[in-house]
Amino acid sequence: GAGVSQSPRYKVAKRGQDVALRCDPISGHVSLFWYQQALGQGPEFLTYFQNEAQLDKSGLPSDRFFAERPEGSVSTLKIQRTQQEDSAVYLCASSPLAGVETQYFGPGTRLLVL
Amino acid sequence: GENVEQHPSTLSVQEGDSAVIKCTYSDSASNYFPWYKQELGKRPQLIIDIRSNVGEKKDQRIAVTLNKTAKHFSLHITETQPEDSAVYFCAALDFGNEKLTFGTGTRLTIIP
Numbered sequence: 001g002a003g004v005s006q007s008p009r010y011k012v013a014k015r016g017q018d019v020a021l022r023c024d025p026i027s028g029h030v031s032l033f034w035y036q037q038a039l040g041q042g043p044e045f046l047t048y049f050q051n052e053a054q055l056d057k058s059g060l061p062s063d064r065f066f067a068e069r070p071e072g073s074v075s076t077l078k079i080q081r082t083q084q085e086d087s088a089v090y091l092c093a094s095s096p097l098a099g100v101e102t103q104y105f106g107p108g109t110r111l112l113v114l
Numbered sequence: 115g116e117n118v119e120q121h122p123s124t125l126s127v128q129e130g131d132s133a134v135i136k137c138t139y140s141d142s143a144s145n146y147f148p149w150y151k152q153e154l155g156k157r158p159q160l161i162i163d164i165r166s167n168v169g170e171k172k173d174q175r176i177a178v179t180l181n182k183t184a185k186h187f188s189l190h191i192t193e194t195q196p197e198d199s200a201v202y203f204c205a206a207l208d209f210g211n212e213k214l215t216f217g218t219g220t221r222l223t224i225i226p
Contacts, residue, residue, distance in 0.1 A: 004157075033213065042120075042203050042216030043158065056213060091157070101146040101207050103214060105157040 002026070004106035006092050012112045013082045021077045021109045025094030032075050033103060034067055035091040043091050049075060050098050082113045116141040118206050120217025127194050128225050135220045137204035138186040144206040147180060147187050148214070153200045161202075162189070191222075199224045 005024045013019050025032050031050055035043035036059075045059040051072035060067070064083075069075040079086055089110050093103040117140040127133045139147075145166035150158035164171045164178045164187065171178050175194075180187040191198055201221050205214040 031212065035214075040219070042205075042219050043214075045213040045215070048212050050212075056211065059213070098212075102148070102160060102163065104160070105150075107157045 004092055004094050004104055006090075006106040006109050008109060009107060010110050010112075012114065015082060015084060015113055017082050017113075018078065018080045019082055019111065021079075021090050021111070023075045023077070023092030023094075023106060025073065025075070025092070026096075026104060027073075028096070029094035029104075030072075030097050031095035031103075032069055033093040033095070034075070034077050035093065036061075037089040037091055037108070039088075046077070046090075079111075082111075084113050087111055087113045116144055116206055116208060116211075116215040118204060118215050118217045120204050120220060122220060123218065124221045124223070126223045126225055129194060129196060131194055133189075133191045133194055133198070133222055133224075135189045135202055135204070135222070136186060137188070137206075137217050138184075139206040139215075140185065141206070141208055142182075142185065143208045143210060144215075146207040147178070148205050148207070149178060149189050150203045150205065150216075151200045152203065152219075158203060194224045196224050196226055198222060 034046040037043045048056040049069040064080045066078045089108040091108045092106040148163035152158045177190040201219045204217040
């Protein structure tokens, strides 16, 4: 079946602009995660959903970052008033069940803030 | 919180030789340890994982070992091939938190 998909794949934003990144998890997957991957680094956790409930948002770097998953499937990560330090690849991952550990990653959205 | 350290950051191996990448973790509550392979511009792909009730797991040319007492785990790739060239990330997960903490990655280059 189809894997995790993300859109757009690339996004160039001017500093101060708002952006919205979309994640389509594998159908039926309960858990959804967002990670931020800076150049040459490992992914870093941002936030986690179990169905529509956001259970952990401890990794969001500031209140400019907001994530939602209103119907328990598609998720959107929104970044307001983008800054240059927000430039990174944003990865989404999904997992079949709560507590099941295997996470399947999407291709990521590469965000460049100028 | 969990802290994962990974070594080496770069590794060059002659084709056909073995490669070993090592990781240590800090949180004794972590009980699941996956390894991901990431090619340039691509998504991380799970290649092998191990749970804390197992000491070693093997899948063809890839093996992972876990030492819970010392809090370290290692990836072993035997008979390396050019297509093994990529960045490899280790990670640790604490079920209580549900989030993966990644190492900083190892860039593996297989020399033909």
